[in-house]
Amino acid sequence: MKKFxxxxxxxxxxxxxxxxxxxxxxxxxxGGTDVIVMIKQKTMTPDVLISLQGIPGLGEIKFNGxxxxxxxxxxxxxxxxxxxxxxxxxxxxxxxxLGSIQIRNVATIGGNICTAAxxxxxxxxxxxxxxxxxxxxxxxxxxxxxxxxxxxxxATVLKTGEMIKELMxxxxxxxxxxxxxxxxxxxALDLPILGVSVLLxxxxxxxxxSDMLCTTSPISSILHKMEEDQIICKExxxxxxxxxxxxxxxxxxxxxxxxxxxxxxxxxRVAETAxxxxxxxxxxxxxxxxxxxxxRVLVKRMAxxxxxRVIQPEETVFPExxx
Amino acid sequence: xxxxxxxxxxxxxxxxxxxxxHLTLLQLLRDKLELIGTKExxxxxxxxxxxxxxxxxxxxSCIFPAMEVDGKNVVTIEGLTDAQxxxxxxxxxxxxxxxxxxxxxxxxxxLAAKSLLDENPKPTEEEVRHGIAGNLCRCTGYIQIIxxxxxxxxxx
Numbered sequence: 001m002k003k004f005x006x007x008x009x010x011x012x013x014x015x016x017x018x019x020x021x022x023x024x025x026x027x028x029x030x031g032g033t034d035v036i037v038m039i040k041q042k043t044m045t046p047d048v049l050i051s052l053q054g055i056p057g058l059g060e061i062k063f064n065g066x067x068x069x070x071x072x073x074x075x076x077x078x079x080x081x082x083x084x085x086x087x088x089x090x091x092x093x094x095x096x097x098l099g100s101i102q103i104r105n106v107a108t109i110g111g112n113i114c115t116a117a118x119x120x121x122x123x124x125x126x127x128x129x130x131x132x133x134x135x136x137x138x139x140x141x142x143x144x145x146x147x148x149x150x151x152x153x154x155a156t157v158l159k160t161g162e163m164i165k166e167l168m169x170x171x172x173x174x175x176x177x178x179x180x181x182x183x184x185x186x187x188a189l190d191l192p193i194l195g196v197s198v199l200l201x202x203x204x205x206x207x208x209x210s211d212m213l214c215t216t217s218p219i220s221s222i223l224h225k226m227e228e229d230q231i232i233c234k235e236x237x238x239x240x241x242x243x244x245x246x247x248x249x250x251x252x253x254x255x256x257x258x259x260x261x262x263x264x265x266x267x268x269r270v271a272e273t274a275x276x277x278x279x280x281x282x283x284x285x286x287x288x289x290x291x292x293x294x295x296r297v298l299v300k301r302m303a304x305x306x307x308x309r310v311i312q313p314e315e316t317v318f319p320e321x322x323x
Numbered sequence: 324x325x326x327x328x329x330x331x332x333x334x335x336x337x338x339x340x341x342x343x344x345h346l347t348l349l350q351l352l353r354d355k356l357e358l359i360g361t362k363e364x365x366x367x368x369x370x371x372x373x374x375x376x377x378x379x380x381x382x383x384s385c386i387f388p389a390m391e392v393d394g395k396n397v398v399t400i401e402g403l404t405d406a407q408x409x410x411x412x413x414x415x416x417x418x419x420x421x422x423x424x425x426x427x428x429x430x431x432x433x434l435a436a437k438s439l440l441d442e443n444p445k446p447t448e449e450e451v452r453h454g455i456a457g458n459l460c461r462c463t464g465y466i467q468i469i470x471x472x473x474x475x476x477x478x479x
Contacts, residue, residue, distance in 0.1 A: 001345060001347070002345070003343065003344075003345045004344065004345045005325075005344050005345075006327075006345065006388060006390045008390065008391075008393075032386060032387065032388055032391075033368055033383075033386055036347065036386040036387070037367050037368060037386055040366065040367065040386075041367075049388070051388070051390070051391065053391055076380075099368075099457070100371060100458075101381055101435070101438075101454065101456070101457050102368070102371055102382055102383045102435070102457045103368060103457065105380045105381060105382055106382050106383075187456065188453075188456030188457060189369055189456070189457065
């Protein structure tokens with residue numbers, strides 16, 4: 001492996017000053033599960049690594065009206081957070097299938113989005129949850145919405161010497177559910193063929209047909225029944241991973257549903273619109289036609305999972321229903 | 324910058340070792356400290372053969388910077404035996420249930436199992452499978468491995 005110097009600053013100020021000193025020769029290292037692999041594969045050749053492990057305050061999950069996740073929070077910490085599981089479910093879904101426990105113990109959420117892989121598991125949940133990214137450099141601090149953070153495969157808005165200081169996620173509206181599905185060939189240590197996140201905020205959490213969610217009824221039957229309850233979708237966000245050069249929002253699809261009553265016919269059109277907005281490519285993990293077909297399927301399924309999470313039917317299906 | 328001195332706890336004993344700053348924890352353990360129980364499989368963090376415990380949690384030592392162990396507590400497979408050299412109950416169970424074939428995945432697998440049971444002493448079979456999902460065994464011995472882990476947790 002290429003030789004490099006390794007610095008462990010103990011304050012943000014020291015870290016940013018060090019980075020300013022080495023500039024292009026330096027790279028940040030958080031958990032290192034991407035950085036060390038890239039150095040081994042010779043796709044990254046830094047002379048200096050500046051570690052963020054020793055800086056206090058970057059590895060905390062806090063909730064004070066807004067959820068604050070430090071960049072050094074590991075995937076395992078998120079996986080174990082009851083608060084995130086309950087109110088920010090899509091993110092909990094994403095971290096529990098990322099890599100392996102060994103990876104999740106070390107890999108950080110800041111690192112996951114800074115690597116900016118189109119397949120980054122945490123990216124689409126952060127998109128549907130309306131995340132704001134606080135960025136710090138020696139000279140300034142700025143905040144960008146996560147939609148503006150990704151610029152291309154491996155590319156972000158971060159300039160040399162900048163780092164993520166905090167991810168801020170607003171508390172969802174009442175009656176909100178969110179879900180992420182990672183389409184993968186095996187259940188551990190795989191990258192997604194496709195990642196789909198959906199967030200829905202409904203105007204109520206009681207429906208007459210909630211028991212249908214515990215059955216094996218087809219989605220169309222459940223939705224036909226739900227139409228009678230006139231459930232309004234107050235907010236909707238749909239995000240797709242590995243469907244374009246960057247993780248993306250399907251904003252046209254969202255627009256069709258926002259403010260409208262849920263129906264099977266409408267969800268079909270929403271899913272179809274999301275397919276048209278995506279620009280998937282053929283790759284070793286999956287071909288574009290397959291990704292398009294699965295976007296159509298998974299947008300609808302994740303919408304159903306979000307609805308299930310809002311309504312929380314008392315009986316549960318075992319094994320858990322695969323929406 | 325070159326060499327740095329790291330001080331940490333290794334298998335219960337304090338150690339101090341001089342190292343180059345670009346080494347991985349696996350290189351530090353095998354090449355500097357001559358603890359060759361920890362194996363290098365893929366070298367990319369995918370197979371889990373290099374698993375060690377860092378402050379009680381599993382990490383892939385092949386992609387973990389040695390520099391980050393300063394002040395931490397590291398346990399390798401060599402640290403599981405007691406003072407008299409008796410095998411850990413998990414190691415005994417692996418032997419008893421035939422969970423060791425070529426043995427290359429075993430040190431990492433045992434440590435992943437230890438970490439799982441430390442956190443969750445009575446895991447379901449599903450939880451055992453999830454707990455060792457980061458450790459590949461290419462002799463396809465998973466069934467025996469799962470049985471050994473369940474035996475130690477008093478479930479067989």
